[in-house]
Amino acid sequence: MNEPAFLRARSAEAKQARQEAILDAARTLGRRNGIREVTLTDIAAAVGMHKSALLRYFETREQIFLELTAEGWREWSAALRGDLGRREQATPAEVAAVFAGTLTARPMFCDLLAQAPLNLERNVSIESVRSFKLATLHEVGLIGAELSRLLRLTEPQILDTIATATGMAGALWQMATPGPRLRELYTSDPRLGHAVVEVEPRLTRVLTALLTGLDAHPATDTQAPSDDRRPPVGRRRG
């Protein structure tokens, strides 16, 4: 309580160094083995601490990975906005390619994107989820500003686009990374050719179509086309 200021500072510094070391170990293990395989015991062993000591720094294994997910959002968002920000204009296909390229360049982030709502957000305190959600919504706002500038997307369109990009990056990454045993099955059985998923080209195609489709309805995203450039499908094809 009456600890002198310089001691408090040293202990705060030491605490932060410990937290960084724990996050580093979790990041290294997660990249190497995939998030689902990494236990709290593995992380404690890698950082040379006892599990009970580690739990003084983080609530649960899930809080550690939720922290890495927030870090992943900040880092990905900066790279994405760095690329988009250099463009004076961009087509839907170009924006889609930047989303797909920056996401697939970050496989552990894709892994975490799928794990977060399924597993990570469910085994941590309300305050940890609140701070995680506020961090991601902040990045969503920053990315949204670029989407609004380049493609004039509305707010619901921005939220739909970012949800699809991150949701499909997570889902496709999981499908595309079934482990060596299953990958061998998919490639060896000719009937299963369609089970092999290539993340980047598929994500690029899906986001290109999505952004092109949003662009076809520039005023709103739920109403019928507001102009007559595109006649109804049935009629045009009859």
Next chain:
Amino acid sequence: MNEPAFLRARSAEAKQARQEAILDAARTLGRRNGIREVTLTDIAAAVGMHKSALLRYFETREQIFLELTAEGWREWSAALRGDLGRREQATPAEVAAVFAGTLTARPMFCDLLAQAPLNLERNVSIESVRSFKLATLHEVGLIGAELSRLLRLTEPQILDTIATATGMAGALWQMATPGPRLRELYTSDPRLGHAVVEVEPRLTRVLTALLTGLDAHPATDTQAPSDDRRPPVGRRRG
């Protein structure tokens, strides 16, 4: 070995009845508590068997749920194709609404769609995954025939559409079902309004834009527009 035919038949029948009872119990528990909460011990208790006896019928907990996922694909595909099959023509928005409506009407299937690549396919034998994959690819083929008839989608476009519909149904369902504690957080903190996900409207909007965008490039799904109805975005907006 020399078991008479009628005894063999009776025992095959009894075995099938047991398997059905196990699947019934897993289905009921999964619907009530969410897939992630249901253990093999829970299923065994609900069906009144010892866990070791249950393992004579299924390899693992994951195999039971993978079986229910395959059943979910067949049942959803039949409902989807039943609706689409009654239409002589349909717009992208109409097809999107049928996809979103039939998927969100099946919450346990949405839960399973997200769990399958993350968890279920990873703890079963190669033969179980093979038979699961063949079952889903069969349904993808049947659904594809309707998409080809109504919207003239190409094969890669069909695969992208079904992957997006099922991938996003799984991802959005997980985001929209964070448990009562987190849902209260999202609705009570005004800064977290965007964290609340409404699955059906969002899935409808995303699939409408996707199918509209695919429709804007009817010949291929990766090239630039092949006609001049839509001038480049930058130019039109400059």
